[in-house]
Amino acid sequence: MQFDPAQVEDIIRQVVQRLRSDVSSTQPGSQPVHALSPNNDDGQHWASPENQHLRSFCDQANSLTLPLGESNAGEERVRHESHLETTDPGELWLHGRVITLASLRGRWQQLHTVCVPTTSVVTPAVLDELRLRNITLRRGEQSTTQPAVRVAIFADGQPSRDSQSMNVHFMSLRERVEVRAGEVLASISRGEYAIWLADEPFKGTLHLSQAKGQRVVHLPSLSGLQAAISQTQPQAIVIERGAWNLAATANLSKAWVQLLLRGVN
Numbered sequence: 001m002q003f004d005p006a007q008v009e010d011i012i013r014q015v016v017q018r019l020r021s022d023v024s025s026t027q028p029g030s031q032p033v034h035a036l037s038p039n040n041d042d043g044q045h046w047a048s049p050e051n052q053h054l055r056s057f058c059d060q061a062n063s064l065t066l067p068l069g070e071s072n073a074g075e076e077r078v079r080h081e082s083h084l085e086t087t088d089p090g091e092l093w094l095h096g097r098v099i100t101l102a103s104l105r106g107r108w109q110q111l112h113t114v115c116v117p118t119t120s121v122v123t124p125a126v127l128d129e130l131r132l133r134n135i136t137l138r139r140g141e142q143s144t145t146q147p148a149v150r151v152a153i154f155a156d157g158q159p160s161r162d163s164q165s166m167n168v169h170f171m172s173l174r175e176r177v178e179v180r181a182g183e184v185l186a187s188i189s190r191g192e193y194a195i196w197l198a199d200e201p202f203k204g205t206l207h208l209s210q211a212k213g214q215r216v217v218h219l220p221s222l223s224g225l226q227a228a229i230s231q232t233q234p235q236a237i238v239i240e241r242g243a244w245n246l247a248a249t250a251n252l253s254k255a256w257v258q259l260l261l262r263g264v265n
Helices: 005-026 049-062 124-132 177-189 201-209 222-232 246-262
Strands: 067-071 074-077 083-085 091-095 113-116 136-139 151-156 168-171 193-198 216-218 236-240
Touching (some): 005 124, 151 246, 168 177, 177 193, 177 201, 193 201, 201 216, 201 236, 222 246, 236 246
Parallel strands (some): 091 113, 113 136, 151 168
Antiparallel strands (some): 067 074, 083 091
16 A cells, blocks of 8 residues: 555654653653754753653654565665755755655754655654744755856956956946945845955955845855855855956856855855
């Protein structure tokens, strides 16, 4: 007999709720098991001797597996590995037969939507955590078409001969730095990412970061790009005009686009 994911989730939920009820009834005054999750910010519950035996139960409940049928090699158990892909920092795609808390560990920051295939089973622990954090769960299939990612390049100063073949927006140094920063911010507001080859990179970074909700980094070299994306998920990168030429800036733009499409964060 075959079960669809919703039926499997319902079965898991009923089993876990029954187990939680049984354990709670044997521990007068104890916390509910779901409050003793390792993801709970308050870790003091684990320290109390009377709750030590609950830890193994929580671990088992949060990583529950079920047999889903027969394969050529015999009974096949649910695999926990989930492949993560995302282009929107707030949207996380999880691919796997079972979605557990381990799939989401360390990825809660700025998250507003979790997307899973229609065939995936989401454990009750994950559903509870999503509700607590007010995160939307969406089922469906991820589009195979890569989303458009555009990185606009801005540069202080006048166009040069080697810039004619590049799509670079030059900004006159006669304009105040806040005016130039405004042009970069306008690009971000259109949904673009931006690189600013700035004459005064620290001042430029300051003006961009003062805009509400903007994530901006000053990048000294290309080697720091992946760390900058992982740590800040920037919308704009400011680099120093005296340290970067246009060819290096173009390479930075290409590398950034590739990392965005790969979902590095």
